[in-house]
Amino acid sequence: MRIDKDLVAASATPLVLAILAEGESYGYAILKRVRELSAGELEWTDGMLYPLLHRLGRLGYVTTDWRTPPEGRRRRYYVITDAGRAALAEQQRQWVTVTRALGDVWRAPAFLTAPGEA
Amino acid sequence: MDRVETQVLETQIAEWRAYVAKAPAVDGRDVDELEAHLRDQIAELDAAHLTADEAFLVAVKRMGDLDTLSREFAREHSGRLWKQLVLGGDDASARPSGGWPEALAFALGAAVTMQVARLIAGFPGEQPAWLGRNIGLFVLPFLAAYFAHRRRLDLRGWALTAVPFALAALVVNVYPFGAGSGTEFLASTVSDTELLVALHLPVVLWFATAYPYMGGTLRSHERRMDFVRFTGEWVIYYVLIALGGGVLLGLTGAILEPIGVDVEAVVEWVLPTGAAGAVIVAAWLVESKQRVVENMAPVLTMIFTPLFAVMLTIAAVTYALSGVTGAFDRELLGIFDAIMVVVLGLVLYAMSAREPSLPPGLMDRVQLLAVASALALDVMVLVVMLARIGDLGFTPNRVAALGLNLVLLVNLAGAAWLSTRFLSGRTAFHRLERWQTSYLPVFAVWAALVVVALPPMFGFR
Numbered sequence: 001m002r003i004d005k006d007l008v009a010a011s012a013t014p015l016v017l018a019i020l021a022e023g024e025s026y027g028y029a030i031l032k033r034v035r036e037l038s039a040g041e042l043e044w045t046d047g048m049l050y051p052l053l054h055r056l057g058r059l060g061y062v063t064t065d066w067r068t069p070p071e072g073r074r075r076r077y078y079v080i081t082d083a084g085r086a087a088l089a090e091q092q093r094q095w096v097t098v099t100r101a102l103g104d105v106w107r108a109p110a111f112l113t114a115p116g117e118a
Numbered sequence: 119m120d121r122v123e124t125q126v127l128e129t130q131i132a133e134w135r136a137y138v139a140k141a142p143a144v145d146g147r148d149v150d151e152l153e154a155h156l157r158d159q160i161a162e163l164d165a166a167h168l169t170a171d172e173a174f175l176v177a178v179k180r181m182g183d184l185d186t187l188s189r190e191f192a193r194e195h196s197g198r199l200w201k202q203l204v205l206g207g208d209d210a211s212a213r214p215s216g217g218w219p220e221a222l223a224f225a226l227g228a229a230v231t232m233q234v235a236r237l238i239a240g241f242p243g244e245q246p247a248w249l250g251r252n253i254g255l256f257v258l259p260f261l262a263a264y265f266a267h268r269r270r271l272d273l274r275g276w277a278l279t280a281v282p283f284a285l286a287a288l289v290v291n292v293y294p295f296g297a298g299s300g301t302e303f304l305a306s307t308v309s310d311t312e313l314l315v316a317l318h319l320p321v322v323l324w325f326a327t328a329y330p331y332m333g334g335t336l337r338s339h340e341r342r343m344d345f346v347r348f349t350g351e352w353v354i355y356y357v358l359i360a361l362g363g364g365v366l367l368g369l370t371g372a373i374l375e376p377i378g379v380d381v382e383a384v385v386e387w388v389l390p391t392g393a394a395g396a397v398i399v400a401a402w403l404v405e406s407k408q409r410v411v412e413n414m415a416p417v418l419t420m421i422f423t424p425l426f427a428v429m430l431t432i433a434a435v436t437y438a439l440s441g442v443t444g445a446f447d448r449e450l451l452g453i454f455d456a457i458m459v460v461v462l463g464l465v466l467y468a469m470s471a472r473e474p475s476l477p478p479g480l481m482d483r484v485q486l487l488a489v490a491s492a493l494a495l496d497v498m499v500l501v502v503m504l505a506r507i508g509d510l511g512f513t514p515n516r517v518a519a520l521g522l523n524l525v526l527l528v529n530l531a532g533a534a535w536l537s538t539r540f541l542s543g544r545t546a547f548h549r550l551e552r553w554q555t556s557y558l559p560v561f562a563v564w565a566a567l568v569v570v571a572l573p574p575m576f577g578f579r
Contacts, residue, residue: 060548076147
């Protein structure tokens with residue numbers, strides 16, 4: 001299944017914020033987590049994550065600093081802020097509404113019968 | 119991975135790095151971040167028993183097409199290459215001339231218009247007040263038209279660009295300004311309201327050029343910031359051109375005088391032409407020679423922000439201690455207003471040159487000090503001014519000064535409040551930027567009010 005580009009783009013912000021809400025992380029690890037969560041269905045171009053992260057930084061949703069963990073290379077870590085959590089909550093409300101609406105209409109009996117059959 | 123493989127891989131990574139770093143919107147630390155990502159990816163693929171070569175190729179491929187990537191970076195970090203963005207993509211760099219013939223055409227238009235107006239007025243022999251009142255209208259329409267042309271506005275865009283200029287021309291020349299209260303201006307006596315119009319009209323028209331500059335939109339906060347940046351850099355270029363022009367004129371005078379050429383006449387012709395043309399030429403320089411000033415701007419703000427902070431702090435403390443009432447007269451009030459405007463300009467410009475993602479630093483503290491001192495001075499000025507108005511009533515000058523002070527007070531108070539929050543880490547720099555870009559229309563509206571509403575309110579006195 002190839003997920004539509006617009007849908008990937010729209011879900012990117014809440015997904016990244018939600019992953020950072022689990023704990024601080026860095027670019028490569030965030031991408032791995034995205035693949036893991038979507039069982040590989042959500043394919044991002046790796047580089048595109050960084051402009052997105054920088055945008056979240058500019059909006060004050062995440063803070064960032066360079067660190068070198070004991071074993072491993074120097075990386076830029078991202079930490080979600082309170083403003084970021086608030087934005088995530090808002091995004092969550094919107095997505096829940098959308099998925100609920102879609103779920104309802106897809107469960108409705110009319111949907112299962114092709115037009116003209118009824 | 120053996121040693122040779124590692125070496126090859128390192129070379130490949132270095133080459134990739136150099137290539138990525140060429141993208142104008144991607145800065146060194148971004149490349150570091152991308153490289154760290156690339157190395158993580160290679161390490162993982164290596165663990166999956168790919169050869170170094172394969173791992174590198176897969177990792178680079180996953181990173182994505184570099185053009186798309188740098189465009190994405192450019193969209194986020196428009197401040198780093200606002201020029202290319204505003205010009206609408208790559209077509210600007212595709213024009214080898216950088217578009218100077220068209221800039222020259224508009225500059226000539228402004229220069230000729232200025233010269234014709236001068237000849238009609240008989241300046242400097244005669245110095246009619248209409249010349250001073252209309253001066254912005256001789257030059258700035260050409261600047262607006264230059265941008266409208268450069269941004270390829272459609273017919274509607276051109277029409278909307280023209281509206282404020284037409285209205286301004288109408289207002290300024292239809293209003294029956296009185297003979298005046300004896301204010302000297304261009305060696306003719308003008309009324310207070312007329313002088314205020316002459317001072318505020320260029321500001322209004324400058325804001326009017328923001329519309330074509332921003333490509334026919336006004337809402338985008340990023341574009342507004344670009345306009346602030348443009349204004350700051352335009353000022354720098356204009357001053358540089360003026361200095362160069364001054365040297366040129368001085369030397370020309372020195373060389374021509376001995377052979378009996380009337381130097382004054384030469385200056386009469388050259389100076390207005392140059393001053394008008396330079397407005398468009400400076401704009402063109404900002405547009406096309408962006409990189410030169412880009413390096414200068416942070417340095418200039420770095421030098422002048424602390425100096426102004428010191429000056430303002432000393433002034434604020436001194437005035438607070440010595441008491442303000444006695445020292446303030448009309449002239450000093452004007453100077454205080456000018457200082458406040460300069461501080462605001464400096465703050466705005468420093469903001470536009472700042473990388474928004476950086477954490478608060480020393481410079482932000484210094485800037486807050488400057489803003490807080492300016493705020494203190496502004497409050498003192500305001501108190502004196504209110505007392506004066508209480509004693510003597512409203513005059514056009516007092517209303518204009520009071521309004522400007524209030525407009526500045528609100529702006530500086532908001533800026534000080536948000537910087538404090540930013541410094542204590544409770545808000546993002548983005549909020550500060552937003553405050554300033556949202557506030558820009560207030561300045562424009564206030565200047566427009568002085569031009570349009572103040573003269574009739576005071577019977578064109």
